[in-house]
Amino acid sequence: MLGDRWSLLIIRDMMLLGAHTFKEFLGSYEGIATNILANRLRRLEAYGIIRTERDPSDGRKLIYQLTSKGIDLAPVLAEMVLWAGRHEKTKNQALIRLMQNDKQLFLEGIRQRWAQNKTHSAAPRGRIRG
Amino acid sequence: MLGDRWSLLIIRDMMLLGAHTFKEFLGSYEGIATNILANRLRRLEAYGIIRTERDPSDGRKLIYQLTSKGIDLAPVLAEMVLWAGRHEKTKNQALIRLMQNDKQLFLEGIRQRWAQNKTHSAAPRGRIRG
DNA sequence: ACAAGTCACTTGCAAAATGCAAGTTAAAAC
């Protein structure tokens, strides 16, 4: 279900970088092709991990949001980031230290940033500051 | 690095089912092809996640073991199993309840089962009992 | 001692997934 090259990276970009439009996912430095991205977004939606909404202030844009099922992947992503920080050369050591020092607080932060989705209001903006 | 269909499943089988030979990985119900399995095992070894040893009691067999880097993936796998248990129909609810009730104890269990690797003695045997 | 397994692969080929470049469509912006 998440066993491909891109799905978890897309979710990571939503959680950690606050990405929620097609273009923002494309910009994320790994360079996914547009057809693959479109396909993965549809799959993630079919799995109930993300949902889609039109941007009320710009009819061209779609806003991708994590569902509660998607938000529940935060601990998985957090552990992956910690593991990579421990064993691979990685930038963003600040984020990793933040997560090490208070994992619960970090997870709460993600949940709060995305919790609004349930009430159907606007998506959270911005990236997490290390 | 782990962004493919099989790598994390192989690691899961090592951690949760105690698999450590080529044949045991093949038996694991998902049905990986032999050429892909051989390729993934080599990649995981190249990444330093597993290591390989000859079985001293049977020269045909190779024993695959998790390195400390591989053991450190236990929290990632644990969170994945918990997530799947929460959101997907899954068997092995006993294991999931065990993990929910005491995640730390569960992780300690995995670490102890595999810690012997550092001292170059025999690999741990058997699966985790829910 | 020797034939018949077993184990851990490799090889060849077909099928599927991925990647790349160039559209397309609807909605802003100028």
Place this chain on the structure above:
DNA sequence: GTTTTAACTTGCATTTTGCAAGTGACTTGT
């Protein structure tokens, strides 16, 4: 009302995956 922008789709080449059938070293059974 022409040009941009956002979110895709399409066609085709390349890469990865999967399947079936070997292969070679080692062990088992007689």
